[in-house]
Amino acid sequence: MTTPLPVPRPSANGWRLEHSYARLPEVLHVAWKATPVQEPRLVVFNKPLAAALGLDADALAQPENAGLFAGNNPPEGAAPLAQAYAGHQFGGFTVLGDGRALLLGEQITPAGTRFDIQLKGSGPTPFSRGGDGRAALGPMLREYVISEAMHALRIPTTRSLAVTATGEPVFRKETLPGAVLTRVAASHIRVGTFEWVAARRDAQALEALTLHTLQRHYPERAASDTPALELLRAVLEAQASLIARWMLAGFVHGVMNTDNMALSGETIDYGPCAFLDRYHPDTTFSSIDRNGRYAFANQPAVAQWNLARLAESLLPLIDTDETRAVDAATALIHEFPARYEHHHRAGLRAKLGLFHEDSGDHQLAQSLLDWMTLTGADHTNTFRALSSEQAFREPPFADPVFHEWHARWKARLALQSQSATDSLLHMQAHNPVVIPRNHLVEEALTAASDHADLAPLERLLAAIANPFDHSALPPAPFLEPAPPEAPPYRTFCGT
Ligand code: AMP
Ligand code: MG
Numbered sequence: 001m002t003t004p005l006p007v008p009r010p011s012a013n014g015w016r017l018e019h020s021y022a023r024l025p026e027v028l029h030v031a032w033k034a035t036p037v038q039e040p041r042l043v044v045f046n047k048p049l050a051a052a053l054g055l056d057a058d059a060l061a062q063p064e065n066a067g068l069f070a071g072n073n074p075p076e077g078a079a080p081l082a083q084a085y086a087g088h089q090f091g092g093f094t095v096l097g098d099g100r101a102l103l104l105g106e107q108i109t110p111a112g113t114r115f116d117i118q119l120k121g122s123g124p125t126p127f128s129r130g131g132d133g134r135a136a137l138g139p140m141l142r143e144y145v146i147s148e149a150m151h152a153l154r155i156p157t158t159r160s161l162a163v164t165a166t167g168e169p170v171f172r173k174e175t176l177p178g179a180v181l182t183r184v185a186a187s188h189i190r191v192g193t194f195e196w197v198a199a200r201r202d203a204q205a206l207e208a209l210t211l212h213t214l215q216r217h218y219p220e221r222a223a224s225d226t227p228a229l230e231l232l233r234a235v236l237e238a239q240a241s242l243i244a245r246w247m248l249a250g251f252v253h254g255v256m257n258t259d260n261m262a263l264s265g266e267t268i269d270y271g272p273c274a275f276l277d278r279y280h281p282d283t284t285f286s287s288i289d290r291n292g293r294y295a296f297a298n299q300p301a302v303a304q305w306n307l308a309r310l311a312e313s314l315l316p317l318i319d320t321d322e323t324r325a326v327d328a329a330t331a332l333i334h335e336f337p338a339r340y341e342h343h344h345r346a347g348l349r350a351k352l353g354l355f356h357e358d359s360g361d362h363q364l365a366q367s368l369l370d371w372m373t374l375t376g377a378d379h380t381n382t383f384r385a386l387s388s389e390q391a392f393r394e395p396p397f398a399d400p401v402f403h404e405w406h407a408r409w410k411a412r413l414a415l416q417s418q419s420a421t422d423s424l425l426h427m428q429a430h431n432p433v434v435i436p437r438n439h440l441v442e443e444a445l446t447a448a449s450d451h452a453d454l455a456p457l458e459r460l461l462a463a464i465a466n467p468f469d470h471s472a473l474p475p476a477p478f479l480e481p482a483p484p485e486a487p488p489y490r491t492f493c494g495t
Contacts, residue, residue: 002051013065020080020105020106029084031082032102034071034074042065043163044461045162046162050161052109070164071123084097084196086195090257100118101186103118116187117161117183118188119182120140120183121179132170147267155267158262158268161182163181165178185266191261194209196328207317219235238265244343245344246267246299249432250435251275254491274286279376280297283296300336345361345362347363349365368404384433387431432467434467439479441475444460
């Protein structure tokens with residue numbers, strides 16, 4: 001977004017907080033303060049991210065600054081607020097809002113980019129609905145690990161600046177150590193933010209929010225005569241591209257409620273998410289997703305469903321004539337599957353080392369996915385194996401069905417003008433060698449949460465930092481799925 005003048009001067013440790021969201025109509029936010037915690041202690045701090053934000057990473061990593069990231073003493077220029085929003089959760093409409101999070105402000109980086117700085121787990125707010133406003137250490141570390149892994153995988157995502165232990169217990173099914181996550185996002189504006197304003201039938205707030213979001217995330221479209229339609233088109237394109245990237249990396253978000261879909265096109269809210277090991281379209285990990293609404297292969301359709309809720313919210317701005325508004329919005333929403341397919345097919349071609357589109361490519365890619373589904377081959381490792389020059393004599397590749405496919409693929413590669421080396425390099429740039437393996441994430445979180453042992457977490461973070469470096473593989477345990485005798489992986493909407 002173009003930064004409105006005057007830009008605040010940097011204050012101590014590089015904070016340069018601005019507050020464009022706070023200037024939106026009052027129905028969208030409530031000024032609120034964090035509840036101080038007893039014994040703040042930094043558990044992880046993301047120095048490279050701090051530096052990119054223009055912050056003094058070394059100074060902020062000092063123990064005496066932990067209180068800043070726990071909400072005890074907010075940085076200079078902060079004006080904390082809780083954001084109002086609603087959302088469709090598993091299909092049902094609910095009024096939500098930040099029940100345990102506060103936006104401190106928007107950090108303006110030295111390059112002039114604007115990022116929300118949010119504390120998650122900072123105490124109750126007027127939106128808490130009976131919750132304690134707190135978060136447990138395990139789930140906050142989980143968000144840290146997975147969001148940083150997504151970033152390393154070049155998938156748009158919110159980032160994690162710090163996890164700070166509170167020194168206080170939180171009471172869930174068991175007593176757990178409490179923590180606050182410092183989240184960095186292009187913004188926290190969600191489909192549910194629009195649903196909230198639309199439900200209130202507040203036309204003025206709806207228009208202000210629409211223009212703010214367009215200006216902030218899609219400034220090149222902000223001059224449009226049809227801003228609501230333009231915003232919908234931009235978000236649809238961003239989400240089509242985002243969901244394609246999830247599918248290409250084997251990511252299952254797990255709780256794609258409309259309040260967990262950001263208008264910026266970043267992945268947001270890491271709860272019960274996980275990565276596929278064995279490839280299967282029907283995979284769900286979340287214990288609460290009993291009907292597979294948010295199963296791996298359903299993600300594109302759910303994204304389209306969520307975008308339809310955004311479109312409904314925008315109807316009053318699209319056209320004063322309701323029929324014309326519905327027709328225009330519907331026509332756009334119907335474009336989603338083709339836009340998604342466009343991104344997904346392009347991504348699959350890159351994963352197979354193909355530079356240009358040929359009519360048989362989709363079928364070729366689909367045959368591989370079908371073979372993986374039947375054999376339960378590991379998603380990441382299958383593509384990693386294809387990106388190396390190996391003989392495919394070991395399981396699961398020692399299979400005539402695979403070899404028949406492999407011959408077809410090689411024949412297709414041979415038709416390209418690019419050399420075999422070029423396509424290998426192309427594949428290596430699109431197929432990660434490593435993802436955060438579910439069982440290793442779990443092990444690292446348990447060690448940190450139950451035994452205050454951060455070593456496994458630090459090893460995991462180091463292993464997933466450069467997933468496209470095929471020449472320096474992380475140690476073997478980071479490359480393998482859980483042993484076959486391990487029970488199916490389940491995730492919980494841990495809070
Ligand atoms: P999340 O699981 O963080 O996406 O949260 C979904 C909704 O529940 C949001 O409105 C949160 O603010 C609210 N929520 C989750 N956990 C708590 C908690 N411990 N206290 C208050 N509100 C919460
Ligand atoms: Mg959420």
